[in-house]
Structures are given as structure tokens and as C-alpha cells.
Amino acid sequence: MASTADFKNGLVLNIDGQLWQILEFQHVKPGKGPAFVRTKMKNVLSGKIVDKTWNAGVKVETATVDRRDMTYLYNDGSDYVFMDGDTFDQISISPETLGDGARFLLENMTVQVSTHEGKPLSVELPVTVELEVTQTDPGLQGDRSTGGTKPATLETGTEVQVPLFINTGDKLKIDSRDGSYLGRVNS
Known part of the structure; x- marks a missing residue:
């Protein structure tokens, strides 16, 4: 209490x-x-x-919520499987619980999982994620009809709007909360 x-x-x-x-x-x-x-x-x-x-x-009355860093392992077709790095316990989390964060989830990514009495409540991704562009059209110089952005498909399969100078193979920093482009990552 x-x-x-x-x-x-x-x-x-x-x-x-x-x-x-x-x-x-x-x-x-x-x-x-x-x-x-x-x-x-x-x-x-x-x-x-x-x-x-x-x-x-x-x-x-307060509720006890356990927040732990866990590593994303794989998607078994219906659920996402995470592992606790300390105890090596694995838990399956439904796409509904994971929410929109699934769009930016890569294998071996560390996230924070909140549980109450063993039941997963939420998954918190890092604020920024670094993802590689797998496909995007080349930007044409002088094409400003779209406000200087074009669609790009990331390695997770998610499509985001990026500036015209971004090419296939570039590594980008993306805001995991809203999917916005933040910048390029220098390799």
C-alpha cells in the first residue's frame, strides 16, 4: 500500500x-x-x-512490476521470444503486447521487458535503433515535389521516409517511438 x-x-x-x-x-x-x-x-x-x-x-494498492533487460532471440511464427541474460530464462511475448516496437526489432537487440507476476506487460525498445537500408530508389537531383524525402525499406522490413541522398546499404539511426529518420551512422 x-x-x-x-x-x-x-x-x-x-x-x-x-x-x-x-x-x-x-x-x-x-x-x-x-x-x-x-x-x-x-x-x-x-x-x-x-x-x-x-x-x-x-x-x-501498489503492484510489483519487474523490469529486466532481455535479449530478443527470434520470432517463432506467432510470438516473439526473449531471453534474460542473467538467468537464461526465455519468455514468449505476443505481438499485441510488443505493439509497434516489433517494426524495429532485430535479433540480439537488448530491450527492457516489464512483467507482473510472471506475465509480460510491455516491451521498451531503445529510443534510437541503427538499421541498414535494404532497398530505396536513387534520389534524383532537383526532385523536390515530395518535400525532399523518399521511402526506404529497412532490414526489418519496415518502410520509413528518408532524405533523397540516402542509398541502399546506408546504416541509419531511427527513432523507435515514431519511426522517424534521425541521421546516418558513420561506419
Whole structure:
């Protein structure tokens, strides 16, 4: 159990059997009336974000979430298999739990896996990933009708928009949160 005074970003609460992670919180002490805490929380499983106000001093049940660095091994056709580098335990994670991050996942990539009572909740990729361009059309000098970008297919099969000067075989730095091009990596 935790009091509203113990709230901090990232704390996971168990409310009515569902897990909610605190994204933001603010203690408010109005001139008139009792103090309260405003929170913005995200449902760990569904991703739904809600605002909730708590009276100061209220006790709330916390959930134990284990965050571990794990290595992505392979896709067995339906699930993604990860291994804990310390214990060598392997767990399978569904594409629904992995979410959009699967687009940038390479074998032997280290990610952070959050679990609650042995059940995988989420997978956090590094903010930037380095991927090689496997196919892109050559950029034509003077072609600015598309705003100076063209589609490129990465080694994971994901397509992203890149500047015209990028060629097949270039290694790029990509933001794993939104798939945007950040720059070229010098080999």
C-alpha cells in the first residue's frame, strides 16, 4: 500500500484489479478546502490514458512490476521470444503486447521487458535503433515535389521516409517511438 505522498512517475497501482502506471502527478493545496493530488495514469495493458484526482493521504494498492533487460532471440511464427541474460530464462511475448516496437526489432537487440507476476506487460525498445537500408530508389537531383524525402525499406522490413541522398546499404539511426529518420551512422 502506498499513500498519495508516495506517488512518483512510473509507479504502478493496482486499482480494481487493473494495473495503472502514473505518468504525471501534481500535489495541489488550494487556499480553501483540503489538499488533493491530480494524476495522469496509463492502463498498462490497454494503453488508455485517464486523469484521476485523489484526496491527500488516501492509501492505494501498489503492484510489483519487474523490469529486466532481455535479449530478443527470434520470432517463432506467432510470438516473439526473449531471453534474460542473467538467468537464461526465455519468455514468449505476443505481438499485441510488443505493439509497434516489433517494426524495429532485430535479433540480439537488448530491450527492457516489464512483467507482473510472471506475465509480460510491455516491451521498451531503445529510443534510437541503427538499421541498414535494404532497398530505396536513387534520389534524383532537383526532385523536390515530395518535400525532399523518399521511402526506404529497412532490414526489418519496415518502410520509413528518408532524405533523397540516402542509398541502399546506408546504416541509419531511427527513432523507435515514431519511426522517424534521425541521421546516418558513420561506419
